[in-house]
Amino acid sequence: MSKIKKITGQPLFLPIFCMLLVMAVNIFYDLGSGRFAFNFFTVSIRNGVLYGRLIDILNRGSEIAILAIGMTLVVSASAGTDISVGSVMSLTASLCCMLLAGYGVASTNTLAVPLIVGVLAGILLACVCGAFNGFLVAYLNVQPMVATLILFSAARAIGLLLCNNLIVYVRNDAFKFFGGYLGFIPTPIVIAAICIAVVSLVLKRTALGMYIQSVGINKDASRIAGLNSEKIIFLCYIVCGLMAGIAGIVASSRISSADSNNIGLNYELDAILAVALGGNSLGGGKFNLAGSIIGAYTIQAITTTLFALGVSSDQAPVYKAIIVIIIVAIQAPPFNAWVKRLSAKKALAKGGA
Amino acid sequence: MKNVCAGIWILLIICLVCGCSSSGQPVRDETAYQERPQDNENQIVVGFSQVGSESDWRNANSESFRSVFTEENGYYLVFEDAQQKQENQLKAVRDFILQEVDYIVLDPIVETGWDSVLVEAKDAGIPVIIVDRQVKVEDDDLYTCWVGSDFRREGRLAGKWLEKYLESQGRGKDRIRMVTLQGTPGSSPQIGRTKGFASVMKRHKNWEMLEYQSGDFTQAKGQEVMEHFLKTYDGIDVVVSENDNMTFGAVEAIEEAGLTCGPDGDMIVLSFDAVRAALQAMEAGKINADFECNPLLGSMVSDIIHRLERKETVDKIQYVDEQYFDSDMDLSAIMDGRAY
Structure with missing residues (x-):
């Protein structure tokens, strides 16, 4: 009994439980349709690369997972969300492809500038966007949603201007790498893993993680305690921009082009949802980075599962909404309290008998 | 020093905000407008x-x-x-x-x-x-x-082309397993192309449509949905993709899974719109036929x-002439003569 309590008491228990619950649906479906029970979970090597639905989830979920890292920090430090990340992804992709192809060129096979220049310029621009958001929020005290609304609507338009209103195609194997394969593993998985590892190491090894939480819990008290609250919030937004930039490069490399209208469309909502599904409060303060990342992969697991179940795409959002409601409800404090009361009653009944 | 910094920031923001508001305005050819002869x-x-x-x-x-x-x-x-x-x-x-x-x-x-x-x-x-x-x-x-x-006609054209192609391959009576990458649900190209193709499909008992799934007309979604199709169904013979962008994604997914498509490949790929990049892909042998949206x-x-x-009456609904392209045509000559 105490062992179970120990496991269920873990902060990551509920997010992981929810993800497993989503995936478990597939076992029943595969059994029901007469297939091997773990059909969904089978990973094989095909054509020299990893192949399977689990790999799809990890691969396709990379962008959301990368965005969720930055979003978690922003939510924690400033008690608000950065809704510009999807548009910043698109802007990054546009600048990168525009530089690689040359201005006004719609399609190219050869790179106009070295790959690294295009990619770094794109990511740098994303950091500038993050800094712009951060400045508005940290130093001018603009509400996060209002501050990031500016780039939410403008970044995509700037991207279109950079690309001369065209979809710029860069059909080059070197550029394809970021959305392709590193050996037999899809590169996006590796990139996401590196981002997660670096950020969590920095948070663990330095006091930064604690500073961010402390600023999120009480900005003024932190300032009085000697923390530069503004600087920390500013930094969080830059990290969020950086992550949006990396995600933008991955998304753009996947399709070998900068499709300004579609890259990162609605990704900001998925990133915010990932943070919430990870059991983090959108009111700021304490955060759990691992939770957000599990949340991100849960969202992708829902999408992939709905595909596997053959749910038609016009109905899929309804099912997605229902699943999200259930997951959020399970994690809600009143529900937890109710479960606790129920188990206490049971224990009491047992004791009485 | 701090004040100067803040001042520069505020200036930058004002520039950016002004930039946004002007970019949202419709673009008008002002000079041409003023030169209009009255x-x-x-x-x-x-x-x-x-x-x-x-x-x-x-x-x-x-x-x-x-x-x-x-x-x-x-x-x-x-x-x-x-x-x-x-x-x-x-x-x-x-x-x-x-x-x-x-x-x-x-x-x-x-x-x-x-x-x-x-x-x-x-x-x-x-x-x-x-x-x-x-x-x-x-x-x-x-x-x-x-x-x-006429999106319905485009869909029918695709069905009839497939009918003829399978006949010429000697597969007219074979069981044909198909999947469709649909456009954004409810959009007129999606409805028309799906219905048009279905009207031809009805005549063939041996054509089996395994699944319709939307790829939202985008390359990224098209690739994701095709990955799903490949994992769910073995031996897909025909992929119908309701626009060229999704086709690009689908071709990529097919190749990543170690399969081939096009005239010499494992799967027949039908696409719609016929933009230049698609005709180039067809020249490279990855798409079988593309149905134009003029x-x-x-x-x-x-x-x-x-x-x-001249005060004549005109028909309420008028369709533009549209054609199709397949890999047997002289594609480079066609591309030279096309504006897009």
Whole structure:
């Protein structure tokens, strides 16, 4: 009994439980349709690369997972969300492809500038966007949603201007790498893993993680305690921009082009949802980075599962909404309290008998 | 020092904000507007409200209007790019009415919300010609006619092409397993192409449509959905993809799974739109056939205007001529002769 309590008491228990619950649906479906029970979970090597639905989830979920890292920090430090990340992804992709192809060129096979220049310029621009958001929020005290609304609507338009209103195609194997394969593993998985590892190491090894939480819990008290609250919030937004930039490069490399209208469309909502599904409060303060990342992969697991179940795409959002409601409800404090009361009653009944 | 820094930041922000607000405005060819000759009574003034310039197709469409509605042809064209915003289009149409243009040509971004502005145009006695996308209004008399693609015919054409192709391959009686990458659910190309193809499919008991799934007309989604198809079904024979962007994604997914597609491959790929990049992919042997969605609507609209000038009646719905391309054709010659 105490062992179970120990496991269920873990902060990551509920997010992981929810993800497993989503995936478990597939076992029943595969059994029901007469297939091997773990059909969904089978990973094989095909054509020299990893192949399977689990790999799809990890691969396709990379962008959301990368965005969720930055979003978690922003939510924690400033008690608000950065809704510009999807548009910043698109802007990054546009600048990168525009530089690689040359201005006004719609399609190219050869790179106009070295790959690294295009990619770094794109990511740098994303950091500038993050800094712009951060400045508005940290130093001018603009509400996060209002501050990031500016780039939410403008970044995509700037991207279109950079690309001369065209979809710029860069059909080059070197550029394809970021959305392709590193050996037999899809590169996006590796990139996401590196981002997660670096950020969590920095948070663990330095006091930064604690500073961010402390600023999120009480900005003024932190300032009085000697923390530069503004600087920390500013930094969080830059990290969020950086992550949006990396995600933008991955998304753009996947399709070998900068499709300004579609890259990162609605990704900001998925990133915010990932943070919430990870059991983090959108009111700021304490955060759990691992939770957000599990949340991100849960969202992708829902999408992939709905595909596997053959749910038609016009109905899929309804099912997605229902699943999200259930997951959020399970994690809600009143529900937890109710479960606790129920188990206490049971224990009491047992004791009485 | 801190104040100076803050000052610079504020300046930067003001610049950025100003930049945003001006980028949201519809683009108008101001110089052309001012040079408009007021005394030339014979010139027909046409106001054209375009959706935007989001794709090669759209640019070819705009170019087709610009090249037909020239002063040599007796027209004066007022071109308004709405940049994907309906409010810009509503404003553009109201401006056309104030300018007392002779004809209004409208490519509506969305189907609904046009009643009041079309009533204003009708009250002003200006005929409105809808092109490409359609409008849903209470009273169809609010616009003169609609010109665009027959998506159902495109779908039927694809079905008939497949019928013939399978016959020539000696697979006419074989069991054919198919999947469809659909466009955004509810959009007119999606509905038309799906229904058109289905009407041919009905005649063949041996054609089995395994699944319809939407790829939202985008490459990334098309690739994701194709990955799913490949994992769920073995031995897919035909992939029907309702636009070229999704086809690019699907081809990538097929190749990543170690399979091949095209005339010499494991799967037959049918695509729609026929943009240049798709014809290039067809030349590289990755697509079997592509069914055109013709953007060159300018000359047809010009014909309609001439007939209206002569007080003739015009058909309410008019379809533009469309063809298809397959890998047996001389594709490089076709691409040289095409504007998009």
